[in-house]
Amino acid sequence: MRRTTSMRWLVFTAVVALVAAACGGGDEGGGGTEGGGETFRIAVVAPSASNDLAFTQSIVDAVNRIADERGNIEVAITDGTFVVEDAAAAIRDYANQGYDLVIAHGSQYGGSLQEIAPEFPDTSFAWGTAADTFGLDNVFAYEAASNEGGYVMGAMAAMLSESGVVGIIGPIEVGDAKLYVDGFAAGVKATDPEATVNINYTGSFSDVGLAAEAAEAQIAAGADVLTGTAQMVVGAVGVAKDKGVLWFGTQSNQTSLAPEIVVASQVYHWEVILSEILDAIGRGEKGGTSYEIDLANGGIVIEYNEQFELPDDVKQKAEETIAGIVDGSISTE
Amino acid sequence: MSDLLDQAIVVTAIAGGIRLAVPLLLAGLGETFGQRSGVLNLGVDGIMLLGAFAGYYTVLQIGNVWLGLAVGLVVGAVLGLATAFISVTLGAEQGISGIGVYLFGLGLSDLLFQKLVGTPRPIDSFPRVPIPGLSSIPVVGEMFFRHSLVVYLAFLLVPASIFVINRTTFGMNIRAVGENPEAADSVGVSVARVRYATVLIGGVLAGMAGAALAIDLGIFQQNLTNAQGFIAVALVYFGAWRPLGVMGGALLYGLVNSVVLQLKTLGIIPRSWSDIAAMAPAVITILALVLVARRFRQPAALAKPFLREA
Incomplete structure (x- = not known):
């Protein structure tokens, strides 16, 4: 029996190595540090x-857009870190490598960031969705007023529903998901008080x-008419398609x-606040401010599906609702 | 009108429970073979994930759902053989090597998905095949007899597994090897060969479970199985290593899940209870199976590598 031990370890090591290779493949960029000088380096x-x-796509798209717009920006992305410890290791890694801005895109990463950020006073960190900078002057916070887009699409849903029943599928009742779900439900109710909104x-x-x-x-x-939020909704969209039921998307454009x-999607354009963060860093601020994207600052956009024949009155209602939220005459509560 | 609505809700809940049970049932039946022969394969979820991606990708490229299922099955077979090599030939610590296989499947399926597909793209699902006659029975027909062929096949595998394990020479060898490998070896049964066969069956069924899940949903995503493979392993324990027990557990788990979803939708479970209710399927299934199955004991040689002393 003894002599097999080394073999077992060999196998175990081989498997671990393979796994490491497979996981490591998810990283992009990060190499080629000879850039130096003027290049601004952002890690997500x-x-x-x-x-x-x-x-996740919402932030990756935004960072890439801003890199294209401004130029001379190097972007590195580590995705798939649903294990918080892995994310913390990646955040620390990027800070060690001297990235100028490290974005921790997940409210679950807050605790880790609170520990890591003070160790790297020269690095700026941004995290979301959250409003809390922990009182640290090298941490920015950002969040989305997802209730606003939810409210607009809820109003559209109420007009499009023939059965008078609108369904919302959420993940866990926290943060961005809760904001969106509550906003959508309020939008339905404000437009058709008789309508039933079922939330699960x-x-x-x-x-x-x-x-x-x-x-x-x-x-x-x-x-x-259905909507839902978080990455698991792709399963729900499939069912909606099979049953010929309408769908409203959020976070990214889900038309494809x-x-x-798919009638419309609320899309996050984080580049609006990323731009402000980069300007702040340019002025020498490392953090300490919290930002929000909303309909008014253009960080939240309702993107209609061009292939879907949206009745004119519904479209008009949507535009009026957007205008009302922007000028403050409509409350999404 | 309200009666019709209630009926639709009950039908959807039961039919949904059956659909949710299928991947667990397939993977659990496969795992039952392995465990009855003394091999604990904790890598089921990793095999399911790679089977799921392989099946999904095949359908995305070629458009044939049955070919997708077949490719998932083949990928499962390859990983089953790899698992057998690690745990039978090399005699590795099964608890650890299984986790290795799981992490391998989790990482590789995601990597392949990112590199080959990228954005989740929908694919065709299995067609629903109503069983002539039975499917037109009111209510019952809709619940039980309007599923895809994969669903019927999964449930037909239950009596087939019972027959193989209890009524065939192969099944007798499986049980002998799982209870007392030394004795089986001394009467000329090749422990290694039997265990290779059972782990291979487990791999095939896990690959099929994953492919069935992905194709039924018509989509793939990182960690699609969401640890269902581990639930399947647990169902084998709590189902007392018997196909009927595994089926009961899978059905109970699926049904509690779909009923809880339905009760949440209707507001019968208040939103403040939502997170607690999400745990109900696991808790209820474990309690029920522990109560039913406590008089059975596990195969004596489970998770113990057998290495002939030279």
């Missing part, structure tokens, strides 16, 4: 995939199968998932 650490059509939180950000069954449950309960039934 985010929980799910760069192209999840949801939360699945209890998971990632369980695609459960999200699909949540959509089935909503449709069985009479819903003919089902061009037949």
